[in-house]
Amino acid sequence: MFQYVYPQFQFKSLLRGEMLEQLRDYPKYYLQLSFSGFAEGVVSGCKLSWDNGKLTVGPGMVYRGGHLYFMKEPYSLECEPDNRRRYLKLQFLTEMKELRQVSGNTRIVLAHEAPDPACEMELCRFCLQEGARLRDKHENFEDFSTEFDTINLIYAPYAGGGVSTLNPVILKQFARETFQNRTKDPYDVSFSMNVLANKGVIEExxxxxxxxxxxxxxxxxxxxxxxxxxxxxxxxxxxxxxxRQDKEYQGRRSVMLL
Structure with a gap:
């Protein structure tokens, strides 16, 4: 049956082990149920930026193998031009079991080899040419697929129900440009409104x-x-x-106006 149990802390009362276990287990169960059935990927944060030859991953949270991994501080690594495609990857290390805790750790690496799905997750890819700067801001939707000197987020998984989905940054740009195009197609409007209302988080x-x-x-x-x-x-x-859809909609509207 459903229930909730919270420990009661009182002055001069003994602090029992089960009281601490209740505090530990409640958020753990909540997170497990909230992300049940989710595919791996970034959950929030992990914003990427480049400056003065360094690539920085911002604080964030990723989901993998039923566990949430947190990074509280930005992490930077050297990123000089080499005219070859490189992958920024998150490597998942073997779980550590100690006397008082179990921990899962990761390593952020920049390499020429594509990620190994068995133990790695892509955060981005790019090809930085000599004398160029790595752009971390995109001018428009098509710019996300620019091959050279631009951070590519298309292949990096974002955590979603059942299957990983597109990064919200990409989907929000699509929605903005849809409205700029002044489309009257109800499918376009509805989809784009949902994108913006959900801050870009849309299931696959x-x-x-x-x-x-x-x-x-x-x-x-x-x-x-x-x-x-x-x-x-x-x-x-x-x-x-x-x-096609927009023209059909406009045609139906013209008939109604007659």
Whole structure:
């Protein structure tokens, strides 16, 4: 049956072991239930920035293997140009079991090898050329896929229900540009409003269903890159006059006005 139990601390009363266990277990159970069924990825934070030859990962939280990993302070590492693709990766180390605690640790590395899904998670990728600066701000939605001198977040998983999803930063940019395009398509408006209302956190299933409607069929590549390419195609259709769905909507409206 459902219940809740909180310890009562009183003056001059003994502090028993089970009282401390209740304080320990409550937040642990809450987090376990809240993220039950989630796929791995960034949960919040972990903002990336580059300055004076250093790449910095901001404080944040990631989810992996049923555990939440926290980083309270920014972490910086050397990042000089080398004209080759590099991956910023999070390596998950073997769980440490000690007398009074169990801990899971990670290591942040910059390497030319793609992440190993068995023990690593991608945070970003890029190719920094000699004499260039690594851009950490994107001018528009298409800029997220710029190959050189730009942080690429498309392939980095963001924690979602069942399957990892796109980074909220990418989805919010899509929503902004959709409204800039003045589309009248109710699907575009509804999807973009949901993106902004949920601070960019949208489940993979919702993105795919939206793309199926907009692209008139199945989405063959359902990876984060495939979803990004699909959304980019939608934006291009909006810029060219609204696309099929928008024209159908405008046609129905014209009939009603007559």
């Amino acid at each position: 299933e919702c993105i795919l269903e939206y793309l199926k409607v907009k692209l008139d069929g199945e989405v063959r590549d359902q990876s984060t890159y495939g979803m990004y390419r699909g959304l980019l195609k939608v934006l291009r259709e909006q810029e060219q006059g609204g696309g």
